[in-house]
Amino acid sequence: MLLTIGVYRAGAALNQYLRPIEIPVAGGVLGLRAGWTYRELLPKLATIQDTADLQEIVLLQGLGWSDVEIFDAARLRTYTARPQELFRLVDNPRVQLFPRGIAELEDEEPLVRAATNHTVLDPYLLIAYPFAGFFYVDPDNLRLAKAIRFGFERAIEDGSYQELIDQSVFTPWLKKHLNLVNRKVLVLANPSPAEVLSAVKPDHWIVPWHELLHGDMNRGDQLCTLRQFIALCD
Numbered sequence: 195m196l197l198t199i200g201v202y203r204a205g206a207a208l209n210q211y212l213r214p215i216e217i218p219v220a221g222g223v224l225g226l227r228a229g230w231t232y233r234e235l236l237p238k239l240a241t242i243q244d245t246a247d248l249q250e251i252v253l254l255q256g257l258g259w260s261d262v263e264i265f266d267a268a269r270l271r272t273y274t275a276r277p278q279e280l281f282r283l284v285d286n287p288r289v290q291l292f293p294r295g296i297a298e299l300e301d302e303e304p305l306v307r308a309a310t311n312h313t314v315l316d317p318y319l320l321i322a323y324p325f326a327g328f329f330y331v332d333p334d335n336l337r338l339a340k341a342i343r344f345g346f347e348r349a350i351e352d353g354s355y356q357e358l359i360d361q362s363v364f365t366p367w368l369k370k371h372l373n374l375v376n377r378k379v380l381v382l383a384n385p386s387p388a389e390v391l392s393a394v395k396p397d398h399w400i401v402p403w404h405e406l407l408h409g410d411m412n413r414g415d416q417l418c419t420l421r422q423f424i425a426l427c428d
Contacts, residue, residue, distance in 0.1 A: 199329060213333045322382070
């Protein structure tokens with residue numbers, strides 16, 4: 195395939211053809227989702243306590259997005275549309291919640307202000323499911339794979355990796371608008387890449403997936419007790 199290196203969504207299919215470096219490129223942060231919604235729907239969203247309640251509303255996603263498979267597996271109701279239609283559907287409103295990765299919200303906020311009249315960021319829910327991108331290299335390029343792994347693990351150990359996440363994702367804007375400490379965390383399984391993601395060492399995750407998936411954490415204030423989330427909570 196003439197591939198030197200690339201970052202792709204971790205999954206069993208790619209592992210058959212490429213060599214993965216099983217360290218999440220964003221530490222699992224890609225699996226944390228908060229949603230845009232129609233302002234007058236906020237009282238309804240405030241009543242949602244668990245994934246069973248979440249089944250009562252319609253979630254919006256783009257056509258072909260991999261998140262739809264995860265929502266389908268959780269028996270959630272999902273409406274899909276072309277990218278240019280998404281915020282219009284929220285503002286009409288044809289759907290109740292448009293979950294987005296928390297790393298995407300800050301860049302989208304100016305678009306929301308310019309293109310909608312009633313769309314706001316839901317302050318109550320954080321939808322979470324294991325999700326990661328891996329570095330992949332040519333299967334025969336063991337030397338490159340070892341170099342990437344060594345460099346990545348060194349960045350994790352010396353704290354520079356967490357510092358990069360704090361600067362590029364856990365920004366002051368996100369801290370202010372996400373208000374993580376007051377959110378309910380609704381955890382979904384992600385069956386498709388589960389076996390691949392099980393190869394990730396626990397200390398290579400920023401998001402504590404073991405605790406979330408086993409029900410030991412279900413509130414934002416619990417995440418805020420972890421040093422990984424200090425920049426979002428302190």
